[in-house]
Amino acid sequence: MKFAQENEIKGKSLENLLDNIPHWFGIVKGRRKRKKASSCLEPYVDPTTKKKTLKKNEDSYDPDEERPHVDFMRIKHWFSSKDDTIVDLNYCIGDRIWFKILWTEDKWLDNKHLDAGTWWLRKKMSKSPNHKPRVAILDTMFSSMLYKRGSKITINDTLLSYMDGSFCSQNPSISFKEADKVIIFFQIDEVINLYVIVYVLTTRCMYYQYYVLVQIAFALNVRNSHWVALDCDINDRVICVLDSMMSSRSHWEKKIEYFPSTIDKLLIACGREVPNNEWKIIIPKIPQQMGGDCGIFTLMHLEYLVFGKDPKLLTQSKIAEFRKKKAVDFFRWGTLTSTSSNSQDAE
Template identity: 25%
Template sequence: MTKELKDDYSIDDPVIDIAKLFDPTKRKKLRKEIEKPLTSFDPLHPISEEALESFQKWMSDDQGSTIDIDYMHIDKKWFQSLSNHGSWLADTHIDVAFFFFRKRRIENPHLFSQKFTTVDTMFWPLYSVKWPDVDIVYVPINVRASHWVLGVVHLHRRIIYVYDSLMGINNNARLQVAIKPLAKLLPHILNAIAYYGFHGDTKVNYQEWEIERLQDIPQQENDGDCGMFVIKYAEYLMHNHPLKSLTSARMDWFREKMAAELFYMKYLPM
């Protein structure tokens, strides 16, 4: 699948002609184009044909089995699991995506209205944010080693919202078992570091947080897509983007896009 599925969603992005770099009479205009604010988040921005062709060629080549990005070394087997239809995503796939989301917010804070961060499955402190600068934390949660869900932790509301792409299979009791430890531990951690004191609330509260499972959200239709849904849930939500275009039919395209961009650009663009 090399083309996005059509929808009523569209966006006009400025395009910079590289040829202008070699035309002195057009450099001034080019500088103005470069200085324009970065474009808003567009989850359906087409995959670069150059990136896709380069990725596909590398995957079919016997040479060069590993590449290096900021977060880790990645081999072809890792990319194969990411890009193949219905393949289960490992914790490292989600960790890589969440790492680049953290990095995106730190390097482009003006693009976000939310004060958020993400954590990976091992809680590594790469591109970490100070607690006083965070209102929302996006947490990937593995349920019984068989299913990924997204936890959206609202620190001021003291609640954990759960985004589950397979609600017909997982019952609330099963999710509660997986998430309750976090709901119990967070009040103690935040009180220990005086998080609420930074925001003018000196009242100590160790009460277990509420867990709410969100209804009427996009659902997966294929086995193995829960990890990609967690990645896209988080990305859409942190940009305050409607979930309408996040569909099961687009999962293969999202997989291919993420794989090609990681390989070619060594990061995840907006």
């Protein structure tokens, strides 16, 4: 009141002062400030364009991490159910028998299991921030190609021009899409070159260009009875063979005889300079399998490699758990579909 009386002496009425009290104490907000037009903002922002939203990466992945218990219950329920559903993994189709083989210890994993595992691993790498950079995980087709066609590889000018992007500029009447068909048709007798075009280019699109890769890793089938993982360090020119059954060494040594020279020719085809020093092959001592689990050992060796874990930590005691984890990973990744609905669609 004293404050009001002092202001009244200055010529202001008591009613006006009482009306202004809420503004003095911030009880009533003042007039809203006008926003500047987008054309007046610095830097200028076009109001007609949609703001970019960054995709949030998944959390860092650890091959040893636990999977949710509910996922194990779901796949067990699917095992026991009698419907006609299968799992579409995008890369291949998995039925109950296929998944139960993956789930059960000592069961042989075929190339579809290994290829589904490497496909899943590439997808996981694209979403997890903690994987090794500049590493390409290739499928079983790569090792098969190296073995069957390694000594017959040829690199010609047409292929080189396609790989460095100058083929279309040299042939302006051919579009990029048509160029793929032309080159594939041109090289149809050379399976090695066909592989370079179709598969390696896909790998370049998914990760890094082939000529900046520092490592490539893949699974190798030995006599249709054993799997090993190969890690090729391009810079150090070292091939590391991770074998869970060392007694098979004499069998795979002959299969990888042409691998070093073939990889060099692939690098040349992709525009990369190759040093003169020879490749070295090393075989580290790692825990051995006790049964028929070489397939899951190989898959997990590739995962350990990509996510920076020591392969010596992978022992037989972990394999039963890893088999179930991989089955859960694939089941959660895939899509349940009915075989009856698929047959009706085909009709």
